[in-house]
Amino acid sequence: MAEVSAGKLFRRIHHLRCRERDLAAALTALPRQLASLQARHERAKKARAESADHIKHLQVTHRAKETAIKSHTGQVKKLSDQRDAASARDDFEALEREIAHARHQIATLEDEILVLLDEIDTANGKVPELEAAIVRAHTEATAFDTEMTQRKKDLEQSLTDVRRDLAERDLEVPREHVSVYNRIVAGRGPDALAPLDGLSCSACGTTQTGPDAGKVKRFAFVTCTECGCILYLSEKDEKELD
Numbered sequence: 001m002a003e004v005s006a007g008k009l010f011r012r013i014h015h016l017r018c019r020e021r022d023l024a025a026a027l028t029a030l031p032r033q034l035a036s037l038q039a040r041h042e043r044a045k046k047a048r049a050e051s052a053d054h055i056k057h058l059q060v061t062h063r064a065k066e067t068a069i070k071s072h073t074g075q076v077k078k079l080s081d082q083r084d085a086a087s088a089r090d091d092f093e094a095l096e097r098e099i100a101h102a103r104h105q106i107a108t109l110e111d112e113i114l115v116l117l118d119e120i121d122t123a124n125g126k127v128p129e130l131e132a133a134i135v136r137a138h139t140e141a142t143a144f145d146t147e148m149t150q151r152k153k154d155l156e157q158s159l160t161d162v163r164r165d166l167a168e169r170d171l172e173v174p175r176e177h178v179s180v181y182n183r184i185v186a187g188r189g190p191d192a193l194a195p196l197d198g199l200s201c202s203a204c205g206t207t208q209t210g211p212d213a214g215k216v217k218r219f220a221f222v223t224c225t226e227c228g229c230i231l232y233l234s235e236k237d238e239k240e241l242d
C-alpha cells in the first residue's frame, strides 16, 4: 500500500513545490514591480521638465532674435538718413550696400523666427500628452503601492498554507524512499519531480524502460534513468487507468 500512495503523493508534492516557487517569486517581484512603476513616473516627470526647458530655451532665442531685428531696423533707419544726406556718390553707394546688408540680416532673422515659432508650437502641442503620462504613471504607481500591502499579505498567507501542506505531505513519503527524496529535492526543488509523458520522462524526454514505466503506472517509486527525477503518473494517465 505504501507504494500505491507514494505514486499519487508525488504528483501532489510536485504541484505544491511548483506553487511554493511561484508564490515566493511573486512575493519577491512585488517591490521590484513597484520600483519599476515609480521609475516610470519619474521618467514621465523628467520628460515634462526637459520639454519645459526646451520651450523656455526656444522662447529666449526667439526674444533675442526679435531684439536683433529691432537693432538692425534702427540701423537701417540711421543709415538711410545718412544716405539721404550724402552728397558724394561713393558715400551714397557704400551706405546703400550697408543698408542692403542690414535688411538681408533682418530677413534672415525673420525666417529663423518663423522656424522657431513652429518649433515652439510643436513642443507646446506635446505638453498635454506629457502631462497625461505623468498622471497615468502616478495613478498606477499609487494604486499598486496601496494594493501591495494586501497582495503581500495574501501571498504570504498562501505561501504559509502551501508550506504547511507540503510539510504534511513530506511526512507521508514512505520511509524507505525518504533519504533519496530529500537528497533530490534539496538539490533541485520543484524540478526534482516530473510526470511521465507516455513512456518518457517529461523533464528530460528520455524514454523509460517498459518495467520502469509499468512501475510508475502502479504508483511505485521510480526515478528517471537519465536525469534522476522522481517520476509520477499524470492525472490524465491516471484517469485513463480507471
Ligand SMILES: [Zn+2]
Pocket: 201, 202, 203, 204, 205, 206, 224, 225, 226, 227, 228, 229
Ligand atoms: Zn528524466
